[in-house]
Amino acid sequence: MELFSISVGTRTEDEKKTFHRILSDKQKELHKQCKQLKFAFSASDDRVIWTCSGKLPLSSWTVSADTLRRLTSEAVTAYIMEEKEQEIAARLMFSEFEFDDEEEAGRILQWFLMLLQKEEGPSGDFWQSRRRRLSEGIYQCLNESPELNLDGFMTFRLQSYEQELREMAEYAVDEFMLDQQYEEFVSLLKYFVYFQEPKMPLVHVIHKGDEDFLLLDGNLRPIERPRDDGLVMERLDQEMEIEDMVVSTLIAVSPARMIIHTRQPELPVIVTLAHIFDNRAEVCCSCPECSALLGSGRMMT
Incomplete structure (x- = not known):
């Protein structure tokens, strides 16, 4: 019996490989906890699908259906944060802020994306919060339907997650500007001391x-x-x-x-x-x- 399927649109072979790599790692953890589960990947030109099936009855499983949804949600969250988050973040930043200088905009974006990767300190709090919101959203979707289309999920079900990214973008822009101002002032002081x-x-x-x-x-x-x-x-x-x-x-x-x-x-x-x-x-x-x-x-x- 098919328990769930997760699908996403892909533009390149590398995207397919990333989907397969991340979810393969997670499915090993799932399989360790429940030997009755079976997993499979299938792909077309522009889409890849991950399916999970298992034998009934549920009473024979070593994990509950709810635990399975939780673990699956964590697996899909890992994929989105590694493969899709930077693309979503860049889109949000450029839709929320206007930049006069293209080079400066690129530097701010790089600063923003670097902050997104940090799992410790103040940025780590954002990371944990985003991870939690994504996982909860995916879990709710799997509760509603065993078929999850990640493209639709990322288009229509990411409001709270995107709000986290907006707040992070505001933080990144403010920190970058303050850092630039400080660097400029330190350079002024160095010039002053020189003479x-x-x-x-x-x-x-x-x-x-x-x-x-x-x-x-x-x-x-x-x-x-x-x-x-x-x-x-x-x-x-x-x-x-x-x-x-x-x-x-x-x-x-x-x-x-x-x-x-x-x-x-x-x-x-x-x-x-x-x-x-x-x-x-x-x-x-x-x-x-x-x-x-x-x-x-x-x-x-």
């Missing part, structure tokens, strides 16, 4: 961890930020955050040489500091000064 005359021969930047910094002069005495009403400094104060007050102070004192002592050289704020001050800056993970203040550590190579 600024040094006011102090040496500054030690002691990074104690997280957002905790200590600034010392060449004699290891604390540095207080001088008042400076310059345009760049005013904008820096307005736009940058807690750790960026360190950047503001360093630009104001304009060291000829700056040593950043840290045990976390890969942190964005450390990388940004080194980038802004360029050849004036060096990063140290083990020297007499930072060993005394931060404990033993490793030397940057």
